Amino acid sequence: MHAGLVEVAGRGRATMFMVVHAAVCVLLARMGAGRDVVVGTPVAGRSDPALEELVGFFVNTLVLRVDVSGDPSFAEVVERVRAADLAAYAHQDVPFERLVEELNPVRSLSRNPLFQVMLALQNVPEPQWNLPGAQVRSASMFAPAARFDLAITLTERRDEQGAPAGLTGDILYATDLFDEGTVQALARRLAGVLEQVAADPGLRLSDIDVLTDDERTRLTTGWNDTATEAPHVLVPESFAVAPDAVAVRCGRSALSYGELDERVDRLARYLVALGVGREVRVGLCLPRSVDMVVAELAVWRGVGPLFRWIRSIRWTVGVHGGRQWCAGGGGDR
Template sequence: LSRMGAGKDIPVGTAVAGRGDAALDGLVGFFVNTLVLRSDVSGDPSFVELLSRVREGDVDAYAHQDVPFERLVEDLNPARSLGRNPLFQVSLGLQGAPAVGEGRLWDLPGLRVRPLESGAEASARVDLALDMAEHRDGDGNPAGIRGAFLYATDLFDERTVVGLAERLVRVLEQVASDPAARVSEVAVLGPDERARVLDEWNATERDVPVRPLGELFDARAAVSPDAVAVVGAGGEEWSYGELGERSDRVAGVLAARGVGRGDLVAVVLERSVDVVAVLLGVVKAGAGFVPVDPAYPAERIGWMVEDAGPVLVVCSEGTRGLVPAGVGCLVWDPSDVAVESPSAVSVDVDEVAYVIYTSGSTGRPKGVAVTHRGIGNLVSAQIERFAVGADARVLQLASLSFDASVWEMVMALLSGAALVMAGPDRLPPHGSLTEVVAEFGVTHVTVSPSVLAMVDGLPESLGTVVVASEVCPPGLVERWAPGRRVVNAYGPTEVTVCATMSEP
C-alpha cells in the first residue's frame, strides 16, 4: 500500500473475535470487534525491520482489543463522512480455523457442519478488503493461504484490483526470498508495467516554447496580425495586431503608475474584450495578474485583494466600490494612452504570471502563484489534443477567477484562434450554452459535466468539448461524443491548470 501511494503511516482495519475473556468460552454469540492496526513504513526499513514494527504495533493493538470500535471513533472524533470509514479504508482478515472438510474442528458429535453461502452479492463496507484463510490438506498439514479481494466498484474496476493482487504476490515472493531487502528495493511493478510507466507513458518529450506569456502572445501576433483574436459580446472583433497594441497601451499606463517586474496587479473588471487586453498588459509590464470575478461576494473580493497585496487594482466605474479602502486603484478607461511607448520588460519564466485563488479545503480562498514556465507546454498540449487552429473559436466560459479562464485564453491567443467573450447574461446559468455556441460559431468549449448535463443540444460547429472540474458520468460522453471530440481533463492550479487528459 505504501509503494502504491498510501503514504508512510498505513492504518488497516481488522476484525477480532472479541472472546478474550474466558467466561465467554461457553457462550454462543457474535462478539466481534474492529481494530485499527497502524504500520510505520518511514525511513526505508528492511522487510525484517518492518515486520518487527508491525508485530510490535499489532501486539499493542491486541492488548486493547476489548475497547469497542465505536468508543474509539467517539473519543478520536475524526472528520466524518457517510461515504467512508472514519479511521481506515483498507481492511485485512485472516481466518485461522480450517474450512469444513480440512480438519477435525468441525467434526461435531451428532451434527453435520457445512458452510452457508449467501445468495446475494457481497457489498463492500470499505474501499478495499482482503480476506485470507489458511488451508490444510486431508492430513491436517498446512496447504497454503488463499485470499480474495472485495472492493468498492465506485473506486476500482476488476482489472485494477487484479493488478493489486498480482503486485501483492510479487512483493511476498521477493521478501520471502530476501527478507533483508529494503522497502524501496522491492519491485512492485512487473516488467511490462514498469516499461509502460517509464517508457510508454513517459514518452512525452516535445519541443515546446518556454517563454513568458507576453512574449508568446507577441510571437503569435506577428504570425497573423490581421487574424481575429477576440470577439466581444456585441460582435465587435479585435485582430491580433489591435489586441497587441491595446495590451502595449495597458502596459505603458501601468508602468507610468509604477508597476514593474515582480509586482502583482489585481484585475476587477467585468467580462469584456477589454479585460483580455488588461491581463496581457499586466504581464507585458513585468507583473503578474490576480483575476478577481466582480460577481463574487464583496467580502470574498476584499479578502482576496488584501491577501494578494497587489501594488495596484485595475477596476471599472462599476466595480470600483468592490475594491477595499486604502488599496491603490486604477479605473480603467480604454481611451487612456501612455505618455510614451514602454520598453519591453523582460521577465524570467520562473517569475509569477498570475495568481489564482482556490476555495481551499476550509472554504477560505488560498492564493496559488503560477509561473510562466508551464504556459508554453500547456498550449502545445492543447493544440495537439484539441486540434486548435487559426480557424477555431474558443468560448471564454469560466469565471475569471477560475484557472480555467487562463486555460481558455491561452488556448485561443497562443494558437492563432479567436477568443469569444460572450456577456455573463448569455452564459449559464443565466443564458443558454447552445445559443451562444451557435451565435458565435464556437468550435471549442471547456465545461463542467453538471453544466453539460443541462444542455439540450449542441450545434455541429462545436467540434471539441473538454469536460473538467468534476467527475464526468459515462452517459454524458455517450451522448455528446458521436461526431465530435470529447476529452476529460484534470489538474490542480499548481501545475498550470492541467495535469492529465483522456484520449478523445
C-alpha cells in the same frame, strides 16, 4: 512462498497475520498511501475465558497504525507491525464504537471514520461435521455490500502434516471507487510483494517492486520508445540547409538558424572555458524566451547535464557539491 513467509514470521517472533499485515502496509505505501498506514482487522472478542463456550457474536474491530518511514527493510517493517499489533491486542476489549466516540473524527457517510482498508487472515481449520446419514459441506455466500474501500481476506492452508500448503485470498472492493481490473492488478501486486519478501526479507521498502510484468514492459518498451535525434544535433543540419530560416521565435524576438548556431556556439565555448563538461551540472534560471533556447542548446553542446528553472529572477554563479555550478539570469544580459 508460504513456507518462506512462515520462516520470516519465525525469525521475527511474529505471527503469519503480522507478516501479511506488513506486506499490505508495504504495498499501500508503495502505491501512494503515505508512510503512516492504517488498516483495520476483526478480532474474536473472546479474550475472557467465560465467553469461550458462550454462543453469540462478540467480534470487535481493531485499528492498526504502522509507520513505515525511513525506507526500512521488510524485516524491520515486521518488527514495527509486531509492536503495533501487540499494543492493539492489549486493548482489544475496547469497543470500536467507543474508540470512534473518543477520537471524534470528521464523519462522512461515504467512508469509515478511522480506516479504509480491512485485513483478515483465516488460519483456523474448516470444521468437519459428522452427522449420521448426512454429508455436510460449506456453501459459498454472495459477497455483501462493501463497507470499506478494500477488504482483503487471506486464508492460510496446511497439509495433513501441518506443513505450509499455500495462501489464498479475495478482495471485496467499493465499486464506486475501483473497477475489477484495478483490483485484480492490486491482488497481483500483493502476491508479488509476498513472493519477494519471502525470498529476501532484507529488501528495503524502496527496492520492493510493485509493477506487474505488463506495466514494466509498457514503461520500458512502450512509453519509453522515444528515440530521436537531440536538438543540438538537428540545429547544425538545419543551418546547412536553410541558414536564414527562422529557427526560434518568442514574442517579437526571433533568430534564424544561422544566428542561433552562432549564439549557441559562442555560449558553449564560454561554458567549456568555465569547466563545463561531462558530469558538471549547469543550472538555468531563465524565463521562456529565445535566450532560454540558446542556453539549453549551449549546455547540450558543452556536454553538461541540465537543470532548468523557469523563473523571471536572477541567479548567481556558485559551487555545489565540489563541482562548478553555472547559472544564467533572466532579462537583460
